[in-house]
Amino acid sequence: MTEQDALYKYCLRLGDDALIHSYRLSEWCSNAPILEEDLALTNFALDMIGRAQLLLTYAGQLEGKGRTDDDLAYRRSEREYFNHLLLELPNGDFAHTIARLLFSSVWEYYFFNELQHSRDTTLAAIAAKTVKEVKYHMAHATDWAIRLGDGTEESNHRMQKAIDDLWMYTGELFETDEQTAILRDKNIAADMAMIKAKWRQEIERIIGEATLTMPKDEYMQTGSSTGIHTEYLGHILSEMQYLQRAYPEATW
Amino acid sequence: MEILEKTDKIHEDMLKTFEQKIDRGDAIEPRGHMPDGYRKHLLRQISQHAHSEVIGMQPEGNWITRAPSLRAKQILLAKIQDEGGHGLYLYSAAETLGISREEMIDQLHSGKAKYSNIFNYPALTWADIGAIGWLVDGAAIVNQVSLQRTSYGPYSRAMVRICKEESFHQRQGYEIMAKMMKGTKDQQAMAQDAMNRWWWPSLMMFGPHDTESPHTGDAVKWKIKRQSNDELRQKFIDKTVQQAEVIGLTIPDKDLKWNEDKRHYDHGPINWDEFYRVINGNGQCNKQRMAHHIKVHNAGAWVRAAAEAYRQKKEKQLLHL
Numbered sequence: 001m002t003e004q005d006a007l008y009k010y011c012l013r014l015g016d017d018a019l020i021h022s023y024r025l026s027e028w029c030s031n032a033p034i035l036e037e038d039l040a041l042t043n044f045a046l047d048m049i050g051r052a053q054l055l056l057t058y059a060g061q062l063e064g065k066g067r068t069d070d071d072l073a074y075r076r077s078e079r080e081y082f083n084h085l086l087l088e089l090p091n092g093d094f095a096h097t098i099a100r101l102l103f104s105s106v107w108e109y110y111f112f113n114e115l116q117h118s119r120d121t122t123l124a125a126i127a128a129k130t131v132k133e134v135k136y137h138m139a140h141a142t143d144w145a146i147r148l149g150d151g152t153e154e155s156n157h158r159m160q161k162a163i164d165d166l167w168m169y170t171g172e173l174f175e176t177d178e179q180t181a182i183l184r185d186k187n188i189a190a191d192m193a194m195i196k197a198k199w200r201q202e203i204e205r206i207i208g209e210a211t212l213t214m215p216k217d218e219y220m221q222t223g224s225s226t227g228i229h230t231e232y233l234g235h236i237l238s239e240m241q242y243l244q245r246a247y248p249e250a251t252w
Numbered sequence: 253m254e255i256l257e258k259t260d261k262i263h264e265d266m267l268k269t270f271e272q273k274i275d276r277g278d279a280i281e282p283r284g285h286m287p288d289g290y291r292k293h294l295l296r297q298i299s300q301h302a303h304s305e306v307i308g309m310q311p312e313g314n315w316i317t318r319a320p321s322l323r324a325k326q327i328l329l330a331k332i333q334d335e336g337g338h339g340l341y342l343y344s345a346a347e348t349l350g351i352s353r354e355e356m357i358d359q360l361h362s363g364k365a366k367y368s369n370i371f372n373y374p375a376l377t378w379a380d381i382g383a384i385g386w387l388v389d390g391a392a393i394v395n396q397v398s399l400q401r402t403s404y405g406p407y408s409r410a411m412v413r414i415c416k417e418e419s420f421h422q423r424q425g426y427e428i429m430a431k432m433m434k435g436t437k438d439q440q441a442m443a444q445d446a447m448n449r450w451w452w453p454s455l456m457m458f459g460p461h462d463t464e465s466p467h468t469g470d471a472v473k474w475k476i477k478r479q480s481n482d483e484l485r486q487k488f489i490d491k492t493v494q495q496a497e498v499i500g501l502t503i504p505d506k507d508l509k510w511n512e513d514k515r516h517y518d519h520g521p522i523n524w525d526e527f528y529r530v531i532n533g534n535g536q537c538n539k540q541r542m543a544h545h546i547k548v549h550n551a552g553a554w555v556r557a558a559a560e561a562y563r564q565k566k567e568k569q570l571l572h573l
Contacts, residue, residue, distance in 0.1 A: 019322075026325075029313040029332055030544070033552025035306065035343075039336045042329055049326045056322075070321050094555050150565065151558025158554070236317075243320035243378055250436050252320035252378070252428075 003186060006179040007120065008062040009082065010189060012072065013225070015055030016083035019073055021104060022048035023236055024091055033094055040140060041097070047133040054126045074244035078234050079227040086169035088233045092162065095148055095155070099162035102141035102206065107173050108134045110198045114190035123188065142206050149210025156211065163207065164215045171220025173199075274475055279405035282348040290474050294404050295349050296365070297476065299356045302342035304368035305335045307541050311375035312384060320378060327424050328381060334417045341413060345406040361546050368392075369527070370457050372535030379432055379439075379446035385425015387447075387454040387492065393418045394488045395458065403475040426495060433499045440500075447496070448504045455519070456527045458485040489517050 025045035032038035056069035067075075086104060091097045112134060115127035148159040174196040176184075183189035207214050223229065243252065266285035273280060280286055312332050319325035343353045359365035370388050375381065396418060399411045432443040459465055459481040471477035479487075489508075496503055507520030530538070 023317060026316045026329060029316055029329070030309045031548050033548075033555035035336055035339055037555075038309075039333055039340075042333050042336075046326060046329050046333070049322055049329070053322050053326075070323075073322055074320075094552065147562040148555070148558050151562045152554070154554050155558030155561075239317050242318055247436065247438055250320075250439050252324055252431060252435075 001179060001182060003182060003188075004062055006182040007123075007188060008059055009179050010183055011055050011059040011062060011123070013082040015052050015059055015069075015072070016081050017087055017104075018048040018055060019052035020081070020083040020233070020236060021087040021100075022046075022052065023240060024087065024089075024100075025097075027091055028097065037094075044101070044137050044140070047137070051126070051130055051133070054129075058122050058126070070244075074241045076237075078229055078237060081229065081233060081237070082224055082227060083233075084169070084172050085221055085224050085230055086166060086172065088230060088236060089166070089169065090232060092165075093158060095158040095162040096165065098141055098144045098148065099159070099166050101137060102145050102163075103166060103170050103173075103203070105134055105137040105141050106202050106206075107170075107195070107199050109138050110195045110202075111190055114195060118189070119187040145206055145212075146210045149207075149212045159210065160212050163212060167215035167217075168219060168221050172222050172224060175222065175225060177225055274403055274473075277403075277475070279408060280403050281405045289470060290476075291349055293471060293474070293476060294407065295346060295351060297471075298342055298346040298349070298407055299351070299359065300366050300368070302339050302346060302356065303360050303365055304371065305339035305342060307367040307371045307545065308388075309335050309339075310541055310544060311371055311373075311537070312381060314375055315378060315381050318378070319381075324428070331385065331421050331424055334421065338410075338414045338417070341410040342407075345404075345410045348406045357549060361542070361549070367541075368457065369531050369535070370453055371541060372530050372538045373449070373453050374536050376449075377442050377446060379429065379442040380450070382425050382428030382432065382443065383446040383450040385421050385423075386429055386495070387425070387450045388457070389418055389421040389425060390492060391454045391457045391488050393422060394484050394491075398477075398479045398484060401475075401478050426499075429501065430499045433501060444501060447501050451504050452523060452526075453530075455485055455489070455522055456524075458482070458488070460524065460527070486516055489519055493517050 022045040025041050025048065028041040028045075029038060032041055052073065053069045056072045060067040060069060060072055084104075086100060089096075089100070109131065112127040112130040116124055116131060118124045118127065145159060148155040150156070174192045176192050180189045180192070184191065204214055243250075267287060270280070270285050270287065270290075273284070280290075309332050312328065312335075316325060316328055316332070319328050343356065346356060347353065356365060360367070370391075375384060393415065396411050396415050400408055400415060402408045402411065429443050429447075432439040462480045462482045465481050472480075493503055493508065505520045507518065509518055510516075511518045529535070533539075
């Protein structure tokens with residue numbers, strides 16, 4: 001694998017993360033517990049679409065086959081997607097959505113903070129922009145996790161169940177493979193071991209403040225780095241890509 | 253007796269001040285005196301307007317996950333978010349009249365408060381997203397531009413903010429339609445089909461003809477409503493016909509023609525039976541929209557309760573510090 005190939009895949013994966021998470025958050029439109037929350041969650045979805053556009057456009061340039069961000073978003077199939085499994089799971093109740101946003105935004109915060117110093121200047125610039133947005137996502141998720149954890153008995157149970165249910169999908173966030181090793185050597189990719197330690201510390205702090213219990217580290221799900229997903233991704237893609245696939249000659 | 257006479261005199265003076273303000277064209281503010289009828293009329297109108305913004309998020313939200321490009325998805329999401337924001341301004345404007353958002357939502361659920369009839373029509377294809385932005389928001393703007401001069405200050409100020417954003421919405425809708433009309437045969441057919449289905453309901457958004465409109469009298473006297481239903485409808489038709497022509501869409505009205513004497517377009521008869529059928533609950537989506545709003549509201553009850561419990565806990569802790 002060349003450095004260029006590795007970087008293509010790295011950007012694609014980060015772009016897919018943003019795209020798929022934005023898809024899930026956008027499903028909250030007209031579905032949130034209060035109007036203000038409807039606006040907040042779809043606002044995060046908007047940030048993420050913007051991030052997906054930047055990363056997929058850059059991935060397309062690295063690939064060198066003339067594919068645009070839309071080509072990559074709308075014309076790839078299940079096995080060609082590389083987003084983390086956590087982000088494609090159904091929204092569940094509001095507590096599950098908050099737990100996912102908490103796990104992913106804390107991860108993104110430390111991850112993009114590191115990536116700002118990447119030797120690849122495009123990636124570094126995207127990371128710098130992303131950190132600013134992710135700060136808000138993280139603050140919002142943290143506030144809600146604490147409010148729900150320390151709210152009523154029901155909200156405490158729901159929040160605990162959400163972090164327990166999603167815990168086994170967090171291991172994947174810190175995996176490394178051949179491609180990240182190549183990029184690490186060149187000071188392009190972020191250092192996962194360090195991010196994992198910071199992430200864990202911050203999540204423990206928030207879960208403690210929310211009067212919740214840290215889940216046990218048992219089996220961690222894996223597969224998305226090689227395009228092995230949950231059954232849910234196929235449904236996302238069939239809905240998201242429907243018009244582009246049904247009218248392949250059309251531009252919108 | 254003397255006291256009663258004094259009170260009557262005070263009321264009379266207050267009403268006089270109110271009417272003078274209206275005559276001068278001054279804004280009525282929440283703390284100033286206003287007759288009960290004025291307050292009731294505004295409450296009904298502003299809450300209906302707020303609910304319309306919120307219920308209107310449903311037909312459009314229905315297409316977010318299927319938007320055909322990242323840009324289209326981004327624009328649609330931003331637009332729907334604006335609608336939600338408009339709902340918030342309007343709920344706040346209504347709250348200045350002494351009602352809570354919770355009460356307004358209860359009234360919506362019980363059927364006492366209404367929302368715009370247009371959202372009882374389904375958004376069936378992507379072109380409907382274009383048609384909603386262009387025609388439905390286009391019709392709404394004509395009404396809202398006029399309402400910027402409405403006599404109630406908080407409502408008028410909300411309208412000024414809303415109008416700024418609505419013109420972007422209309423352009424977004426028109427851009428979708430224009431792009432499709434430049435596209436493949438399938439896309440053109442989809443756009444024309446949406447035009448055919450949304451044109452007449454959009455005209456109905458302005459309400460019954462002036463001769464039939466029950467609320468017009470007081471609303472005009474109090475300068476809540478600044479132009480009549482038919483005047484506003486005509487304005488909308490005149491500007492929209494030309495926009496349709498530019499991109500090659502046909503208006504589904506065989507009687508539509510330019511009237512040189514009036515300097516306006518004449519249009520064919522509006523199907524008021526359909527209007528009243530939908531308003532009275534038999535549109536395709538009346539039940540669906542309301543059932544959805546109620547389901548979501550109920551499903552979120554535990555979240556709102558948790559937020560309130562947490563707030564109270566923190567307040568108590570602060571008091572004990």
